Amino acid sequence: MNELKMIEELSNAFGPAGFEDEAQLVARRYMPATAQMEEDSLRDLYVRRRENTGGRPVVQLDAHLDEVGFMVQAIRPDGALKFIPLGTIVASNIPAHKVKVRAKDGTLVSGITTAKPPHFMSDAEKNRMPAVEEMAIDVGASSLEEARDSYGIRVAAPAAPDVRFEYDEKHDIMIGKAFDNRLGCAAIASVLEQLDGEALSVDVVGALATQEELGCRSAAVTARTVKPQIAIVFEGCPADDTVVEKWLSQTAVHKGPMLRHIDARMLTNPRFQRWALDLAEELGIPVQEAVRTGGATNGAPIHLSNEGVPCIVIGFPVRYIHSHYGIASLEDFKNGVRLAVEILRRLDEKTIRSF
Ligand SMILES: [Zn+2]
Known part of the structure:
Protein backbone atom coordinates (compact mmCIF):
# COMPACT_ATOMS: atom_id res chain seq x y z
CA MET A 1 0.00 0.00 0.00
CA VAL A 68 -13.84 21.90 9.56
CA GLY A 69 -15.64 23.79 6.81
CA PHE A 70 -18.43 26.23 6.10
CA MET A 71 -22.07 26.35 5.04
CA VAL A 72 -23.69 29.05 2.93
CA GLN A 73 -26.29 30.83 5.04
CA ALA A 74 -27.56 33.29 2.44
CA ILE A 75 -26.52 34.82 -0.86
CA ARG A 76 -25.95 38.58 -0.71
CA PRO A 77 -27.37 40.87 -3.42
CA ASP A 78 -23.79 41.37 -4.69
CA GLY A 79 -23.40 37.62 -5.25
CA ALA A 80 -21.10 36.95 -2.28
CA LEU A 81 -22.00 34.02 -0.05
CA LYS A 82 -22.59 34.70 3.63
CA PHE A 83 -21.63 31.59 5.59
CA ILE A 84 -21.46 29.94 8.98
CA PRO A 85 -18.55 27.72 10.10
CA LEU A 86 -19.08 23.96 10.36
CA GLY A 87 -16.82 23.24 13.31
CA THR A 88 -14.54 25.44 15.37
CA ILE A 89 -12.37 27.92 13.50
CA VAL A 90 -10.95 31.22 14.73
CA ALA A 91 -12.24 34.23 12.78
CA SER A 92 -8.75 35.54 12.01
CA ASN A 93 -7.89 32.29 10.19
CA ILE A 94 -10.74 32.52 7.71
CA PRO A 95 -10.17 35.49 5.32
CA ALA A 96 -8.08 35.47 2.15
CA HIS A 97 -8.00 31.73 1.49
CA LYS A 98 -9.17 29.60 -1.39
CA VAL A 99 -12.18 27.39 -0.78
CA LYS A 100 -14.38 25.04 -2.77
CA VAL A 101 -18.15 25.41 -2.61
CA ARG A 102 -20.31 22.45 -3.60
CA ALA A 103 -22.88 23.53 -6.17
CA LYS A 104 -26.35 22.05 -6.62
CA ASP A 105 -25.13 19.53 -9.24
CA GLY A 106 -22.24 18.38 -7.03
CA THR A 107 -19.46 20.24 -8.83
CA LEU A 108 -16.95 22.11 -6.69
CA VAL A 109 -16.77 25.83 -7.42
CA SER A 110 -13.62 27.77 -6.50
CA GLY A 111 -13.99 30.80 -4.31
CA ILE A 112 -12.09 33.10 -1.97
CA THR A 113 -13.00 34.02 1.57
CA THR A 114 -13.32 37.77 1.27
CA ALA A 115 -10.65 40.14 2.50
CA LYS A 116 -11.29 43.84 2.24
CA PRO A 117 -8.36 45.67 0.60
CA PRO A 118 -6.64 48.13 2.97
CA HIS A 119 -7.54 50.91 0.55
CA PHE A 120 -11.18 50.66 1.59
CA MET A 121 -10.61 50.20 5.30
CA SER A 122 -11.14 52.87 7.93
CA ASP A 123 -8.46 53.18 10.63
CA ALA A 124 -10.82 51.50 13.05
CA GLU A 125 -11.29 48.55 10.67
CA LYS A 126 -7.52 48.13 10.25
CA ASN A 127 -7.11 47.71 13.99
CA ARG A 128 -9.76 45.12 14.68
CA MET A 129 -10.47 41.58 13.64
CA PRO A 130 -13.49 41.20 11.35
CA ALA A 131 -16.34 39.12 12.73
CA VAL A 132 -17.37 35.94 10.91
CA GLU A 133 -20.78 37.55 10.33
CA GLU A 134 -19.10 40.20 8.15
CA MET A 135 -17.23 37.67 6.01
CA ALA A 136 -18.32 36.02 2.80
CA ILE A 137 -17.12 33.62 0.12
CA ASP A 138 -16.69 35.19 -3.30
CA VAL A 139 -16.92 32.81 -6.26
CA GLY A 140 -16.79 35.67 -8.74
CA ALA A 141 -20.50 36.23 -9.13
CA SER A 142 -21.77 39.80 -9.26
CA SER A 143 -25.38 39.25 -8.26
CA LEU A 144 -27.52 36.87 -6.25
CA GLU A 145 -29.10 35.65 -9.48
CA GLU A 146 -25.74 34.88 -11.05
CA ALA A 147 -24.51 32.97 -7.98
CA ARG A 148 -27.73 30.99 -7.86
CA ASP A 149 -28.53 30.43 -11.54
CA SER A 150 -25.15 30.41 -13.28
CA TYR A 151 -22.92 29.00 -10.50
CA GLY A 152 -25.67 26.73 -9.17
CA ILE A 153 -25.10 27.66 -5.55
CA ARG A 154 -27.94 27.25 -3.10
CA VAL A 155 -28.52 28.14 0.52
CA ALA A 156 -26.87 25.46 2.71
CA ALA A 157 -24.18 24.67 0.12
CA PRO A 158 -21.16 23.24 1.96
CA ALA A 159 -17.65 24.65 1.52
CA ALA A 160 -14.17 23.56 2.57
CA PRO A 161 -10.58 24.83 2.28
CA ASP A 162 -9.04 24.31 -1.16
CA VAL A 163 -5.52 23.05 -0.44
CA ARG A 164 -3.38 20.54 -2.34
CA PHE A 165 -1.24 18.10 -0.40
CA GLU A 166 2.55 18.34 -0.58
CA TYR A 167 5.28 16.13 0.84
CA ASP A 168 8.86 17.18 1.55
CA GLU A 169 10.71 13.89 1.73
CA LYS A 170 14.01 15.36 2.86
CA HIS A 171 12.45 16.77 6.02
CA ASP A 172 9.58 14.28 6.32
CA ILE A 173 7.02 17.06 6.30
CA MET A 174 3.50 16.78 4.95
CA ILE A 175 1.67 20.04 4.29
CA GLY A 176 -2.02 19.97 3.52
ZN1 LIG B 1 -10.33 15.67 14.85
Whole structure:
Protein backbone atom coordinates (compact mmCIF):
# COMPACT_ATOMS: atom_id res chain seq x y z
CA MET A 1 0.00 0.00 0.00
CA ASN A 2 1.25 3.48 -0.88
CA GLU A 3 0.49 5.26 2.38
CA LEU A 4 1.64 8.64 1.14
CA LYS A 5 -0.67 8.47 -1.89
CA MET A 6 -3.55 7.46 0.37
CA ILE A 7 -2.90 10.35 2.75
CA GLU A 8 -2.63 12.74 -0.20
CA GLU A 9 -5.98 11.65 -1.64
CA LEU A 10 -7.72 11.68 1.72
CA SER A 11 -6.28 15.10 2.58
CA ASN A 12 -7.35 16.60 -0.74
CA ALA A 13 -10.85 15.12 -0.59
CA PHE A 14 -13.74 17.52 0.03
CA GLY A 15 -15.58 16.64 3.22
CA PRO A 16 -16.79 19.29 5.66
CA ALA A 17 -18.90 18.01 8.56
CA GLY A 18 -22.10 16.44 7.27
CA PHE A 19 -20.85 16.30 3.66
CA GLU A 20 -18.17 13.62 3.90
CA ASP A 21 -19.24 11.70 0.76
CA GLU A 22 -16.05 12.22 -1.25
CA ALA A 23 -13.73 11.51 1.68
CA GLN A 24 -15.70 8.35 2.41
CA LEU A 25 -15.38 7.14 -1.19
CA VAL A 26 -11.60 7.65 -1.08
CA ALA A 27 -11.36 5.84 2.26
CA ARG A 28 -13.31 2.86 0.88
CA ARG A 29 -10.81 2.47 -1.96
CA TYR A 30 -7.93 1.97 0.49
CA MET A 31 -9.54 -0.61 2.75
CA PRO A 32 -8.43 -4.24 2.28
CA ALA A 33 -10.28 -5.92 -0.58
CA THR A 34 -11.27 -8.68 1.83
CA ALA A 35 -12.99 -6.32 4.28
CA GLN A 36 -16.75 -6.14 4.53
CA MET A 37 -18.04 -2.57 4.37
CA GLU A 38 -21.37 -0.95 5.10
CA GLU A 39 -22.64 2.47 6.03
CA ASP A 40 -25.51 3.90 8.06
CA SER A 41 -27.79 6.84 7.32
CA LEU A 42 -25.26 9.32 8.75
CA ARG A 43 -22.77 7.92 6.21
CA ASP A 44 -20.62 6.44 8.97
CA LEU A 45 -18.52 3.74 7.32
CA TYR A 46 -18.03 0.37 9.01
CA VAL A 47 -15.14 -1.84 7.91
CA ARG A 48 -15.08 -5.40 9.24
CA ARG A 49 -12.18 -7.80 8.92
CA ARG A 50 -12.92 -10.98 7.00
CA GLU A 51 -11.30 -12.89 9.89
CA ASN A 52 -13.88 -11.66 12.43
CA THR A 53 -15.76 -14.59 13.95
CA GLY A 54 -18.50 -12.84 15.89
CA GLY A 55 -17.77 -14.72 19.10
CA ARG A 56 -14.85 -12.67 20.44
CA PRO A 57 -14.27 -9.28 22.06
CA VAL A 58 -14.77 -6.46 19.57
CA VAL A 59 -12.19 -3.71 19.13
CA GLN A 60 -13.48 -0.51 17.54
CA LEU A 61 -11.00 1.56 15.57
CA ASP A 62 -12.39 5.07 15.34
CA ALA A 63 -11.48 8.02 13.13
CA HIS A 64 -13.62 10.85 11.83
CA LEU A 65 -14.07 11.58 8.14
CA ASP A 66 -15.14 15.20 8.37
CA GLU A 67 -13.10 18.38 8.36
CA VAL A 68 -13.84 21.90 9.56
CA GLY A 69 -15.64 23.79 6.81
CA PHE A 70 -18.43 26.23 6.10
CA MET A 71 -22.07 26.35 5.04
CA VAL A 72 -23.69 29.05 2.93
CA GLN A 73 -26.29 30.83 5.04
CA ALA A 74 -27.56 33.29 2.44
CA ILE A 75 -26.52 34.82 -0.86
CA ARG A 76 -25.95 38.58 -0.71
CA PRO A 77 -27.37 40.87 -3.42
CA ASP A 78 -23.79 41.37 -4.69
CA GLY A 79 -23.40 37.62 -5.25
CA ALA A 80 -21.10 36.95 -2.28
CA LEU A 81 -22.00 34.02 -0.05
CA LYS A 82 -22.59 34.70 3.63
CA PHE A 83 -21.63 31.59 5.59
CA ILE A 84 -21.46 29.94 8.98
CA PRO A 85 -18.55 27.72 10.10
CA LEU A 86 -19.08 23.96 10.36
CA GLY A 87 -16.82 23.24 13.31
CA THR A 88 -14.54 25.44 15.37
CA ILE A 89 -12.37 27.92 13.50
CA VAL A 90 -10.95 31.22 14.73
CA ALA A 91 -12.24 34.23 12.78
CA SER A 92 -8.75 35.54 12.01
CA ASN A 93 -7.89 32.29 10.19
CA ILE A 94 -10.74 32.52 7.71
CA PRO A 95 -10.17 35.49 5.32
CA ALA A 96 -8.08 35.47 2.15
CA HIS A 97 -8.00 31.73 1.49
CA LYS A 98 -9.17 29.60 -1.39
CA VAL A 99 -12.18 27.39 -0.78
CA LYS A 100 -14.38 25.04 -2.77
CA VAL A 101 -18.15 25.41 -2.61
CA ARG A 102 -20.31 22.45 -3.60
CA ALA A 103 -22.88 23.53 -6.17
CA LYS A 104 -26.35 22.05 -6.62
CA ASP A 105 -25.13 19.53 -9.24
CA GLY A 106 -22.24 18.38 -7.03
CA THR A 107 -19.46 20.24 -8.83
CA LEU A 108 -16.95 22.11 -6.69
CA VAL A 109 -16.77 25.83 -7.42
CA SER A 110 -13.62 27.77 -6.50
CA GLY A 111 -13.99 30.80 -4.31
CA ILE A 112 -12.09 33.10 -1.97
CA THR A 113 -13.00 34.02 1.57
CA THR A 114 -13.32 37.77 1.27
CA ALA A 115 -10.65 40.14 2.50
CA LYS A 116 -11.29 43.84 2.24
CA PRO A 117 -8.36 45.67 0.60
CA PRO A 118 -6.64 48.13 2.97
CA HIS A 119 -7.54 50.91 0.55
CA PHE A 120 -11.18 50.66 1.59
CA MET A 121 -10.61 50.20 5.30
CA SER A 122 -11.14 52.87 7.93
CA ASP A 123 -8.46 53.18 10.63
CA ALA A 124 -10.82 51.50 13.05
CA GLU A 125 -11.29 48.55 10.67
CA LYS A 126 -7.52 48.13 10.25
CA ASN A 127 -7.11 47.71 13.99
CA ARG A 128 -9.76 45.12 14.68
CA MET A 129 -10.47 41.58 13.64
CA PRO A 130 -13.49 41.20 11.35
CA ALA A 131 -16.34 39.12 12.73
CA VAL A 132 -17.37 35.94 10.91
CA GLU A 133 -20.78 37.55 10.33
CA GLU A 134 -19.10 40.20 8.15
CA MET A 135 -17.23 37.67 6.01
CA ALA A 136 -18.32 36.02 2.80
CA ILE A 137 -17.12 33.62 0.12
CA ASP A 138 -16.69 35.19 -3.30
CA VAL A 139 -16.92 32.81 -6.26
CA GLY A 140 -16.79 35.67 -8.74
CA ALA A 141 -20.50 36.23 -9.13
CA SER A 142 -21.77 39.80 -9.26
CA SER A 143 -25.38 39.25 -8.26
CA LEU A 144 -27.52 36.87 -6.25
CA GLU A 145 -29.10 35.65 -9.48
CA GLU A 146 -25.74 34.88 -11.05
CA ALA A 147 -24.51 32.97 -7.98
CA ARG A 148 -27.73 30.99 -7.86
CA ASP A 149 -28.53 30.43 -11.54
CA SER A 150 -25.15 30.41 -13.28
CA TYR A 151 -22.92 29.00 -10.50
CA GLY A 152 -25.67 26.73 -9.17
CA ILE A 153 -25.10 27.66 -5.55
CA ARG A 154 -27.94 27.25 -3.10
CA VAL A 155 -28.52 28.14 0.52
CA ALA A 156 -26.87 25.46 2.71
CA ALA A 157 -24.18 24.67 0.12
CA PRO A 158 -21.16 23.24 1.96
CA ALA A 159 -17.65 24.65 1.52
CA ALA A 160 -14.17 23.56 2.57
CA PRO A 161 -10.58 24.83 2.28
CA ASP A 162 -9.04 24.31 -1.16
CA VAL A 163 -5.52 23.05 -0.44
CA ARG A 164 -3.38 20.54 -2.34
CA PHE A 165 -1.24 18.10 -0.40
CA GLU A 166 2.55 18.34 -0.58
CA TYR A 167 5.28 16.13 0.84
CA ASP A 168 8.86 17.18 1.55
CA GLU A 169 10.71 13.89 1.73
CA LYS A 170 14.01 15.36 2.86
CA HIS A 171 12.45 16.77 6.02
CA ASP A 172 9.58 14.28 6.32
CA ILE A 173 7.02 17.06 6.30
CA MET A 174 3.50 16.78 4.95
CA ILE A 175 1.67 20.04 4.29
CA GLY A 176 -2.02 19.97 3.52
CA LYS A 177 -5.52 20.30 4.86
CA ALA A 178 -7.80 18.05 6.93
CA PHE A 179 -5.01 16.06 8.61
CA ASP A 180 -7.52 16.27 11.46
CA ASN A 181 -8.63 13.62 10.86
CA ARG A 182 -7.92 12.07 7.48
CA LEU A 183 -4.65 10.85 9.04
CA GLY A 184 -6.84 8.82 11.39
CA CYS A 185 -8.88 7.44 8.48
CA ALA A 186 -5.63 6.50 6.72
CA ALA A 187 -4.42 4.86 9.92
CA ILE A 188 -7.45 2.56 10.04
CA ALA A 189 -6.84 1.50 6.43
CA SER A 190 -3.14 0.89 7.12
CA VAL A 191 -3.77 -1.10 10.31
CA LEU A 192 -6.39 -3.31 8.61
CA GLU A 193 -4.13 -3.79 5.60
CA GLN A 194 -1.13 -4.78 7.72
CA LEU A 195 -3.22 -7.31 9.66
CA ASP A 196 -5.06 -8.64 6.60
CA GLY A 197 -5.17 -12.42 6.73
CA GLU A 198 -3.50 -12.57 10.17
CA ALA A 199 -5.15 -14.50 13.01
CA LEU A 200 -6.04 -12.35 16.04
CA SER A 201 -7.78 -13.08 19.35
CA VAL A 202 -10.25 -10.24 18.82
CA ASP A 203 -12.69 -9.04 16.18
CA VAL A 204 -11.79 -5.66 14.71
CA VAL A 205 -14.20 -3.11 13.27
CA GLY A 206 -13.05 0.14 11.71
CA ALA A 207 -15.65 2.89 12.14
CA LEU A 208 -15.12 6.07 10.14
CA ALA A 209 -17.48 8.54 11.72
CA THR A 210 -19.01 11.70 10.30
CA GLN A 211 -19.76 15.03 12.03
CA GLU A 212 -17.08 14.90 14.73
CA GLU A 213 -16.33 18.57 14.28
CA LEU A 214 -19.91 19.40 15.25
CA GLY A 215 -19.40 17.87 18.70
CA CYS A 216 -18.48 14.18 18.31
CA ARG A 217 -21.98 13.38 17.07
CA SER A 218 -21.77 10.25 14.92
CA ALA A 219 -19.45 8.31 17.20
CA ALA A 220 -22.38 7.91 19.61
CA VAL A 221 -24.07 5.99 16.80
CA THR A 222 -21.00 4.00 15.71
CA ALA A 223 -20.39 2.88 19.31
CA ARG A 224 -24.00 1.66 19.57
CA THR A 225 -23.69 -0.15 16.26
CA VAL A 226 -20.27 -1.75 16.80
CA LYS A 227 -20.80 -2.44 20.53
CA PRO A 228 -17.07 -2.62 21.23
CA GLN A 229 -15.46 -4.09 24.34
CA ILE A 230 -12.50 -1.77 23.77
CA ALA A 231 -11.60 1.05 21.37
CA ILE A 232 -8.70 2.90 19.82
CA VAL A 233 -9.40 6.45 18.66
CA PHE A 234 -7.10 7.85 15.99
CA GLU A 235 -6.93 11.63 15.80
CA GLY A 236 -5.09 14.47 14.15
CA CYS A 237 -4.16 16.34 17.33
CA PRO A 238 -3.00 19.95 17.73
CA ALA A 239 0.81 20.05 17.81
CA ASP A 240 2.07 22.37 20.54
CA ASP A 241 5.78 22.60 19.67
CA THR A 242 5.46 26.02 18.03
CA VAL A 243 3.04 27.24 20.68
CA VAL A 244 4.30 26.46 24.19
CA GLU A 245 7.68 26.41 25.94
CA LYS A 246 9.80 23.36 25.23
CA TRP A 247 9.48 21.83 28.70
CA LEU A 248 5.69 21.92 28.39
CA SER A 249 5.48 20.56 24.84
CA GLN A 250 3.65 17.22 24.72
CA THR A 251 2.62 16.93 21.08
CA ALA A 252 5.59 17.82 18.89
CA VAL A 253 5.95 16.97 15.21
CA HIS A 254 8.62 14.27 14.61
CA LYS A 255 8.45 12.92 18.16
CA GLY A 256 5.96 10.14 17.58
CA PRO A 257 2.24 9.71 18.09
CA MET A 258 0.67 11.21 21.20
CA LEU A 259 -1.30 9.21 23.74
CA ARG A 260 -3.62 11.54 25.63
CA HIS A 261 -4.28 10.90 29.33
CA ILE A 262 -7.13 13.36 29.67
CA ASP A 263 -8.99 16.09 27.81
CA ALA A 264 -12.18 18.04 28.42
CA ARG A 265 -14.47 15.05 27.89
CA MET A 266 -12.55 11.86 28.60
CA LEU A 267 -10.22 10.57 31.24
CA THR A 268 -8.45 7.80 29.35
CA ASN A 269 -8.74 4.35 30.93
CA PRO A 270 -5.50 4.46 32.97
CA ARG A 271 -4.88 0.69 32.79
CA PHE A 272 -5.28 0.39 29.01
CA GLN A 273 -3.22 3.57 28.62
CA ARG A 274 -0.39 2.23 30.83
CA TRP A 275 -0.42 -1.10 29.00
CA ALA A 276 -0.15 0.66 25.62
CA LEU A 277 2.62 3.00 26.81
CA ASP A 278 4.58 0.07 28.26
CA LEU A 279 4.20 -1.82 24.99
CA ALA A 280 5.48 1.18 23.00
CA GLU A 281 8.50 1.38 25.28
CA GLU A 282 9.16 -2.35 25.01
CA LEU A 283 9.05 -2.18 21.20
CA GLY A 284 11.01 1.06 20.94
CA ILE A 285 8.14 2.97 19.32
CA PRO A 286 8.49 6.70 20.11
CA VAL A 287 5.37 8.11 21.78
CA GLN A 288 4.43 11.30 23.57
CA GLU A 289 2.04 11.69 26.47
CA ALA A 290 -0.31 14.61 26.88
CA VAL A 291 -2.42 15.98 29.71
CA ARG A 292 -4.92 18.46 28.31
CA THR A 293 -7.60 20.61 29.85
CA GLY A 294 -9.40 21.31 26.59
CA GLY A 295 -10.37 19.48 23.43
CA ALA A 296 -12.23 16.24 22.92
CA THR A 297 -12.24 13.26 20.61
CA ASN A 298 -14.73 10.62 19.60
CA GLY A 299 -13.45 8.82 22.69
CA ALA A 300 -15.91 11.03 24.59
CA PRO A 301 -19.08 9.29 23.38
CA ILE A 302 -17.40 5.91 22.80
CA HIS A 303 -15.98 5.43 26.32
CA LEU A 304 -19.38 6.17 27.86
CA SER A 305 -21.30 3.89 25.49
CA ASN A 306 -22.81 0.50 26.24
CA GLU A 307 -21.39 -0.77 29.56
CA GLY A 308 -18.40 1.59 29.37
CA VAL A 309 -15.52 1.07 26.93
CA PRO A 310 -11.78 1.26 27.73
CA CYS A 311 -10.49 3.64 25.13
CA ILE A 312 -7.15 5.19 24.21
CA VAL A 313 -6.36 8.01 21.81
CA ILE A 314 -3.47 7.67 19.37
CA GLY A 315 -2.98 11.21 18.08
CA PHE A 316 -0.86 12.36 15.17
CA PRO A 317 0.68 15.77 15.92
CA VAL A 318 -0.54 18.37 13.40
CA ARG A 319 0.54 22.00 13.54
CA TYR A 320 -2.11 24.69 12.87
CA ILE A 321 -5.06 22.37 13.17
CA HIS A 322 -8.50 23.89 12.51
CA SER A 323 -7.04 26.35 10.04
CA HIS A 324 -6.70 25.92 6.26
CA TYR A 325 -3.31 24.21 6.48
CA GLY A 326 -1.54 21.69 8.65
CA ILE A 327 1.99 20.33 9.03
CA ALA A 328 2.57 16.71 10.05
CA SER A 329 5.14 13.92 9.76
CA LEU A 330 4.71 10.65 7.85
CA GLU A 331 7.03 8.94 10.34
CA ASP A 332 4.75 9.95 13.24
CA PHE A 333 1.86 8.46 11.28
CA LYS A 334 3.72 5.19 10.67
CA ASN A 335 4.68 4.89 14.33
CA GLY A 336 1.06 5.36 15.39
CA VAL A 337 -0.05 2.67 12.95
CA ARG A 338 2.69 0.34 14.16
CA LEU A 339 1.66 0.78 17.78
CA ALA A 340 -1.99 0.04 16.95
CA VAL A 341 -1.02 -3.07 14.97
CA GLU A 342 1.06 -4.38 17.87
CA ILE A 343 -1.74 -3.65 20.34
CA LEU A 344 -4.22 -5.62 18.23
CA ARG A 345 -1.80 -8.54 17.97
CA ARG A 346 -1.70 -8.77 21.77
CA LEU A 347 -5.26 -8.00 22.84
CA ASP A 348 -7.33 -10.92 24.08
CA GLU A 349 -10.32 -11.38 26.34
CA LYS A 350 -8.27 -11.74 29.54
CA THR A 351 -6.17 -8.64 28.85
CA ILE A 352 -9.23 -6.57 28.01
CA ARG A 353 -10.96 -7.70 31.22
CA SER A 354 -7.92 -6.56 33.23
CA PHE A 355 -8.52 -2.96 32.08
ZN1 LIG B 1 -10.33 15.67 14.85
